[in-house]
Amino acid sequence: MRTDTTFKRAFNDMIDIIRTLDPGMELPSENALRAQLGVSRTTVRKVLAGMSARGIIVSEAHRRIVREQPLQTERYPQQETLAISEQVETSFMEWMLRGDVCPGTEINEAELARQFSAGTTIVREFLNRFQKYGLIEKRPNAGWVFKGFTANFALELFEIREMFEMRSARLFAALPDNSPVWKQIQSMQAAHLELLADIDARFQDFSELDSRFHRLIAAVAPNRFIESFQDVITMVFHYHYQWNKRDERARNEVAIKEHLALIDALKSRNIASIDRACRLHLTSARETLLHSIT
Amino acid sequence: MRTDTTFKRAFNDMIDIIRTLDPGMELPSENALRAQLGVSRTTVRKVLAGMSARGIIVSEAHRRIVREQPLQTERYPQQETLAISEQVETSFMEWMLRGDVCPGTEINEAELARQFSAGTTIVREFLNRFQKYGLIEKRPNAGWVFKGFTANFALELFEIREMFEMRSARLFAALPDNSPVWKQIQSMQAAHLELLADIDARFQDFSELDSRFHRLIAAVAPNRFIESFQDVITMVFHYHYQWNKRDERARNEVAIKEHLALIDALKSRNIASIDRACRLHLTSARETLLHSIT
DNA sequence: CCCCTGTTTTTTATACATAAGAAACATATG
DNA sequence: CATATGTTTCTTATGTATAAAAAACAGGGG
Known part of the structure; x- marks a missing residue:
């Protein structure tokens, strides 16, 4: 029911x-x-x-x-306001990131359902949806394999992310002067500066700003596959950092500054410096993630 | 049961x-x-x-x-050897591509289940998995929307495809001489020539060769997200052309020649000509698909 | 005639049941 | 003792049931 x-x-x-x-x-x-x-x-x-x-x-x-x-x-x-499917998501994430589940572990639908005290149907449905994140794989008639939140995963993730972000940043810079995005990027810059000024107290607000920033850039030339990939990134950052708060303040401060550099580059419309700023930011984000995976 | x-x-x-x-x-x-x-x-x-x-x-x-x-x-x-889930897939594809389902149509799980005479659970599961192809979208508590097999879909698909294929082709060319892939590309070339020689009789074999060719190139630097995207491409070509056989022979002959040009370019290891051959092939494939969508 | 509320019908989210299939365990035989 | 078959147990695929939620339908008043 x-x-x-x-x-x-x-x-x-x-x-x-x-x-x-x-x-x-x-x-x-x-x-x-x-x-x-x-x-x-x-x-x-x-x-x-x-x-x-x-x-x-x-x-x-x-x-x-x-x-x-x-x-x-x-x-x-x-x-009590969370649908069972949402509770299952949280449980699974915790199981995955907290527990000592090593790559290659077999995932057993029935077992998980018992562990989460949820119906098997909903666990199965969750796994089906979760598949798109590239962390699990199905073997027909025989459950799933957990591929591991590994360095490789992070590298593959960032390879795609770099392609997508560079593409969007370039298209962004090519927009005409009268496009409304220039106003939006302006207020985005303001938001970053504000947060930076009060970084000690508000560093936790960065995560949401980060997501908004990258979505703004991607939104100039909508592509459903890129949008869907943003979900992967959001998931990774949301859950991974939720259980890994080491150096969060410093990390976020660096990222804000990188964002600001990218904003400047975008405004300059110089492709070379856009590429540079973008790559710099992604490289640093990748290193941070890799570092925290260990 | x-x-x-x-x-x-x-x-x-x-x-x-x-x-x-x-x-x-x-x-x-x-x-x-x-x-x-x-x-x-x-x-x-x-x-x-x-x-x-x-x-x-x-x-x-x-x-x-x-x-x-x-x-x-x-x-x-x-x-009788097809699992219900596979039958549902076929039914859905037929419903989508054959029927006159226009973009924006609401998809009703219960209704589909009745239409396909399948259980609701399995239809729901199918839709969940099918979501990754970017053709449907879920609205919580209220079914799905069919976004349409439209020109836009094809354009977005090919934008990503181009990024991925160019990336793989470049990495391919950078492999050392002693890598086994050069042998594989050699036999791939032979297979293409063979098929081309007998194109009138065997043009239908191209689809499988096409898939193998692109997978070979992508395989040099495995990335799970790129692999997963290949599934999208495979699905599109498999089903779309299954119901649209116009000019199939001519289409395939052109594609084979483009593949051969790309193979030559790869062997030359000249980045510029690889890019050119790759882009040429993808542009032509895109036009063909767009054309057949009408 | 439009919008509002009362009522009925349909659909979705989720649990549960069960045969098919996989895996684990037990026993036998060379 | 290793490998093959016989047996038991557990898991997955798929249908069905049902309360919650959505949607459709039906008067009624301004």
């Missing part, structure tokens, strides 16, 4: 919406809420029913009035 | 093995057969039991003797 995580997430979000309203005020229509919450009206109605039952709102004929501010304690815990 | 396609395939293969033996001769051990057939001993035993039941072999204590040559008519039909 499926879990009601969509409902719980919507419920939590609805709390935030109601908190912007004062008691006595009327709630937006079901349809408006549906759009705001990004769920179906069915779920909206379920949430409203829940709010009613808790006395947070009162349902009058054809309208709903806020009766009292919901308490933060009425929120569902974060854990 | 799972189908016994593995058994049936192994049974058919076993017929071929027995046909190489004369009546009265002894069969290899279960283990040897297991290795030859590429299945588990469990399946081997099931096949042997089937052969026994049909009077094709006689099981004596600890050995099995061929009693009579199996007839080709005892083979299981090809259809």
Whole structure:
């Protein structure tokens, strides 16, 4: 049976919406809420029913009035808002990166399902989707092999990444002056400078900025295969560094400076210096990753 | 319940093995057969039991003797040797390329399952795996969207392909003289010439040669992401041309000649001419595909 | 006639069941 | 003792069931 995580997430979000309203005020229509919450009206109605039952709102004929501010304690815990498939993802990542799983290990669907206390179907589905990251491989009728988060993996990853990023950076520089991207890159630069100024306190914000920066560059000439590869990179960085925080501040500071250099190069539109800045950044990122894999 | 396609395939293969033996001769051990057939001993035993039941072999204590040559008519039909997942793949491809499914069409798991008379689980699994080809996209809690086998798709595909092939060709040319690949490219050249000489009769053999050729070049510097992308290319060509045979002979003849030019360029080790030959071939392949998409 | 809510139908996410197939274990035989 | 066959156990492929979520349908009021 499926879990009601969509409902719980919507419920939590609805709390935030109601908190912007004062008691006595009327709630937006079901349809408006549906759009705001990004769920179906069915779920909206379920949430409203829940709010009613808790006395947070009162349902009058054809309208709903806020009766009292919901308490933060009425929120569902974060854990319960994650679909099983998402929990499985986390479990698997932990299993992979934390545990001492060596390359070549055979992965057993049934065993994993037991370990994660999840259904076999969902574990299987996860592995199928996860395959695209190049870390596991299927052997028909006989489970999977874990290929290992190895130096080789990092090298292959960065070989592709370099091709893709250089391509995008070049195309970026070729855009006409009146393109809106120049404004975006300007504010991107500002964001980097801001973060750099306050690096000691905010170094953890870099990861998100990094992703945004690279996506901005890639977005100038959309290519679904490149976009899909960005997911691989995001996954690697997200999970790998989540369990490997050594030197995070220093690492990020270096990367920010490299980004700024690349931004300058892009603005100069000089292909040679773009190539240089881009390659420099990727080489340093690669070395960092390799270093942390050991 | 799972189908016994593995058994049936192994049974058919076993017929071929027995046909190489004369009546009265002894069969290899279960283990040897297991290795030859590429299945588990469990399946081997099931096949042997089937052969026994049909009077094709006689099981004596600890050995099995061929009693009579199996007839080709005892083979299981090809259809029954395909796993459901493979049948679903074919059905889906047909649905996609044959039918008049326009870009943006919503794909409904339940509906497809009904249409293909397959379980929902397996359709879902297929779609998950198929996602990597960039032709469909998932919307959480609400099925999939078909993005269309469009000109854009072909262009994006070829943009990546060009990057990858150029990279591999260059690395190829940089290999030392004593590398075994030079021998392989030599026989590859011979195979091309042979096919070209008999093009009228054998033009359909090109598709397989094409795949082998590109894989040989890519194999010099293995990269799992490039390999995985080759699957995309293979899929596109396999299915697309299967339903679009216009000008096949002429198309293939041109491609063979382009391959030969690339082989010459590789042998010359001149980067400039390699780049030229490679780009020429890819451009022409792209135009052909674009043309056939209409 | 448009938008809103109440109701019904369809689809998706997930668990579970089961035959086919793989793997592990046990025993026999040269 | 090694290798082959017989037996048992575990895993995978695939169908089915079901609550949650989405979508479609149906009045009703401004």
